[in-house]
Amino acid sequence: MAQLAKKFKWLYRELGIASVWETGKDAWLIIISRWCRMLAYGANSLILALFFSELKFSDFYIGLFMTLTLVGDVLLSLLLTLVADRVGRRRVMFLGSVLMMFSGAMFSVFENYWVLLLGAVIGILSATGGDIGPFRAIEESTLSQLTTPKTRSDVLSWYVTTASIGSALGTEFCGRMVDWISTRDGWSIIDAYHKMFYVYVAGGLINIICTISLSEKCEAQKQVVETEALEMLLDENGARREDDDGLIPNPKPRLHLFGxxxxxxxxxxxxxxxxxxxxxxxxxxxxxxxxxxxxxxxxxxxxxxxxxxxxxxxxxxxxxxxxxxxxxxxxxxxxxxxxxxxxxxxxxxxxxxxxxxxxxxxxxxxxxxxxxxxxxxxxxxxxxxxxxxxxxxxxxxxxxxxxxxxxxxxxxxxxxxxxxxxxxxxxxxxxxxxxxxxxxxxxxxxxxxxxxxxxxxxxxxxxxxxxxxxxxxxxxx
The missing domain is CATH 1.20.1250.20 (MFS general substrate transporter like domains)
Incomplete structure (x- = not known):
C-alpha cells in the first residue's frame, strides 16, 4: 500500500494536478468557467449551420453571416482585451459573459436573419466552436500571473485539456438532445434548435458566477504605474527632484487606457x-x-x-x-x-x-x-x-x-x-x-x-x- 500511495503521489505531481490545486480557487474557477463555455461553444457550432438551413437561408447569406460574425467578434475581442488590464479584467470578463448570454437569448427566440445577425455581431457568438471573445487572452494572462514558472505549464495544460473535453461533451450532448426533442409530439427540429441555444445562455450565466467569485489577485498588477511615479521623483542622476521652493513634487502617474x-x-x-x-x-x-x-x-x-x-x-x-x-x-x-x-x-x-x-x-x-x-x-x-x-x-x-x-x-x-x-x-x-x-x-x-x-x-x-x-x-x- 505504501508503494501504491507513493506512485499515486508521483502521478499526482507529474501530471500537474498538484500545481492546479496549489494555485488556488481563482485558477479552479477560471478552468471551470472555460470548460462550461467550451461546452456551450461545442453545442452551438454543431447546430448553427443546420439551424440556418432549416430557416431556408441561402448559402450566400450563411457565408455572409459567418464572415460578419467573425469580424465583429475579432474587433470586439481585441478592443476588450487591450483595455482589460486598465478597466479591470473581471469587469471585461463579466461584460463578455453578458454579451454571450445576449447572443444565446436572441437565437433561442428569433428567426429573422437580420435580428440574428445583429445578436451575433453585437454579442459574442462562436460560429466555429473556437474560443472567441476576450476570455482566453485574459484568462491565460491571469493564470500566468497566479502561477510560478514551475507550475505555469501544468496549470495551462489542464486549462487546455478541460476545454477540449468541454467541446467534445457539448457536441455529443447537443446531438443527442436535438434528436430526442425533435421526436417528441408537437416539437419540430427548429424548436429543438431553439431550445439548445439556452445551453449558450447557461454557459454565459455560469461564466458570470465564476467571474464575480474571482478575487482581487486576478487583476493586473500596477507595476507600470508605480515605476512611472518613481521615475518622476528622480532626476537624471537618480537624486530626488525638487521644485523652486525645495519641495518634492507630487507625482501623478499617467494611466493609459490601452495596454x-x-x-x-x-x-x-x-x-x-x-x-x-x-x-x-x-x-x-x-x-x-x-x-x-x-x-x-x-x-x-x-x-x-x-x-x-x-x-x-x-x-x-x-x-x-x-x-x-x-x-x-x-x-x-x-x-x-x-x-x-x-x-x-x-x-x-x-x-x-x-x-x-x-x-x-x-x-x-x-x-x-x-x-x-x-x-x-x-x-x-x-x-x-x-x-x-x-x-x-x-x-x-x-x-x-x-x-x-x-x-x-x-x-x-x-x-x-x-x-x-x-x-x-x-x-x-x-x-x-x-x-x-x-x-x-x-x-x-x-x-x-x-x-x-x-x-x-x-x-x-x-x-x-x-x-x-x-x-x-x-x-x-
Missing part, C-alpha cells in the same frame, strides 16, 4: 506572430470540417463511422494535452512545442497519399492527437518572454492574428478543390506547418526565459533587505 507593449517585446512578438500566422493559415486550409469532407469524398465512409473517427480524435487530443506539461518540465517549452508538432505536421503532409482507409485514419489520429500539445507550452512561453503588464494585450493580439489567418485558409482550399487538387492543400499545409516548427526552434531555442520575473524577484529581495536594514537601524536607536 502598452515595449519595443523589446514587440521585436520578439513580431517574429512569433509571423510564425503563428503561418501555422494558423495551414490549419485553416485543412480544418476538421474540410477533412471530414475529404474523407467522405475519397472513401465514401458511412456517417456513423466518420462520426466515430472524429469522436476518437477529440478524445486523443484531450488525453495528449495532459502530458504536455510533464514533457515541458523535462525538455523545455520550445522543444515541447516543436517536437510534438513536427509529427502532427508530417501527418498532414502525408495525409492525402494512402489509398487505404486504415492508413489515412492513422495519419488523422497522429495529427489530431498531437496537434494541441503545443497550446499550453506556447501560452507559458509567451508569459515567460513578456512582462506581466503586457501579457493580456500580447495574448489578445496573438489570438486575433491566429483567428484571421485561419479564416483565410478555407478559401485557398476551396479554390484547389474546385480544380480537383484538394490533395495539394494538405501537402501545402504540411510544408507550412513544418516551416513553422523549424522557424520556431531556430529563432527561440536559445532565448532566455523569465527575465522579467527574475527582475521582479530581485527587486522584491532588495526591498525586503532595505526594509530589514531600516528596521535594524530603528531598533538600534
Amino acid at each position: 502598452e507593449i515595449s519595443s523589446e517585446t514587440r521585436w520578439i512578438m513580431y517574429r512569433l506572430w509571423f510564425l503563428l500566422s503561418v501555422d494558423s493559415l495551414a490549419d485553416g486550409m485543412v480544418g476538421h470540417s474540410l477533412t471530414n469532407y475529404y474523407f467522405d469524398k475519397k472513401f465514401h465512409m458511412a456517417k456513423s463511422t466518420l462520426g466515430d473517427v472524429v469522436s476518437i480524435s477529440y478524445i486523443l487530443s484531450s488525453v495528449s494535452t495532459i502530458f504536455a506539461a510533464p514533457l515541458a518540465h523535462h525538455i523545455g517549452l520550445v522543444n515541447t512545442m516543436v517536437f510534438t508538432h513536427v509529427p502532427s505536421s508530417a501527418a498532414v503532409l502525408l495525409f492525402p497519399f494512402p489509398n487505404k482507409v486504415v492508413l489515412t485514419v492513422i495519419l488523422f489520429f497522429i495529427r489530431t492527437g498531437l496537434n494541441n500539445m503545443d497550446q499550453a507550452p506556447r501560452a507559458a512561453f509567451i508569459a515567460a518572454v513578456v512582462s506581466p503588464e503586457e501579457r493580456t494585450a500580447v495574448m489578445g493580439i496573438t489570438n486575433m492574428l491566429r483567428t484571421l489567418a485561419s479564416t483565410t485558409g478555407p478559401s485557398v482550399t476551396g479554390i484547389l478543390a474546385v480544380t480537383n487538387r484538394f490533395w495539394v492543400a494538405y501537402v501545402a499545409a504540411g510544408c507550412l506547418r513544418l516551416a513553422y516548427d523549424l522557424g520556431l526552434w531556430a529563432m527561440f531555442i536559445n532565448m532566455k526565459l523569465h527575465k522579467h520575473e527574475s527582475k521582479k524577484a530581485k527587486h522584491a529581495n532588495q526591498r525586503r533587505d532595505e526594509e530589514s536594514t531600516e528596521f535594524s537601524r530603528e531598533a538600534s536607536f
Whole structure:
C-alpha cells in the first residue's frame, strides 16, 4: 500500500494536478468557467449551420453571416482585451459573459436573419466552436500571473485539456438532445434548435458566477504605474527632484487606457506572430470540417463511422494535452512545442497519399492527437518572454492574428478543390506547418526565459533587505 500511495503521489505531481490545486480557487474557477463555455461553444457550432438551413437561408447569406460574425467578434475581442488590464479584467470578463448570454437569448427566440445577425455581431457568438471573445487572452494572462514558472505549464495544460473535453461533451450532448426533442409530439427540429441555444445562455450565466467569485489577485498588477511615479521623483542622476521652493513634487502617474507593449517585446512578438500566422493559415486550409469532407469524398465512409473517427480524435487530443506539461518540465517549452508538432505536421503532409482507409485514419489520429500539445507550452512561453503588464494585450493580439489567418485558409482550399487538387492543400499545409516548427526552434531555442520575473524577484529581495536594514537601524536607536 505504501508503494501504491507513493506512485499515486508521483502521478499526482507529474501530471500537474498538484500545481492546479496549489494555485488556488481563482485558477479552479477560471478552468471551470472555460470548460462550461467550451461546452456551450461545442453545442452551438454543431447546430448553427443546420439551424440556418432549416430557416431556408441561402448559402450566400450563411457565408455572409459567418464572415460578419467573425469580424465583429475579432474587433470586439481585441478592443476588450487591450483595455482589460486598465478597466479591470473581471469587469471585461463579466461584460463578455453578458454579451454571450445576449447572443444565446436572441437565437433561442428569433428567426429573422437580420435580428440574428445583429445578436451575433453585437454579442459574442462562436460560429466555429473556437474560443472567441476576450476570455482566453485574459484568462491565460491571469493564470500566468497566479502561477510560478514551475507550475505555469501544468496549470495551462489542464486549462487546455478541460476545454477540449468541454467541446467534445457539448457536441455529443447537443446531438443527442436535438434528436430526442425533435421526436417528441408537437416539437419540430427548429424548436429543438431553439431550445439548445439556452445551453449558450447557461454557459454565459455560469461564466458570470465564476467571474464575480474571482478575487482581487486576478487583476493586473500596477507595476507600470508605480515605476512611472518613481521615475518622476528622480532626476537624471537618480537624486530626488525638487521644485523652486525645495519641495518634492507630487507625482501623478499617467494611466493609459490601452495596454502598452515595449519595443523589446514587440521585436520578439513580431517574429512569433509571423510564425503563428503561418501555422494558423495551414490549419485553416485543412480544418476538421474540410477533412471530414475529404474523407467522405475519397472513401465514401458511412456517417456513423466518420462520426466515430472524429469522436476518437477529440478524445486523443484531450488525453495528449495532459502530458504536455510533464514533457515541458523535462525538455523545455520550445522543444515541447516543436517536437510534438513536427509529427502532427508530417501527418498532414502525408495525409492525402494512402489509398487505404486504415492508413489515412492513422495519419488523422497522429495529427489530431498531437496537434494541441503545443497550446499550453506556447501560452507559458509567451508569459515567460513578456512582462506581466503586457501579457493580456500580447495574448489578445496573438489570438486575433491566429483567428484571421485561419479564416483565410478555407478559401485557398476551396479554390484547389474546385480544380480537383484538394490533395495539394494538405501537402501545402504540411510544408507550412513544418516551416513553422523549424522557424520556431531556430529563432527561440536559445532565448532566455523569465527575465522579467527574475527582475521582479530581485527587486522584491532588495526591498525586503532595505526594509530589514531600516528596521535594524530603528531598533538600534
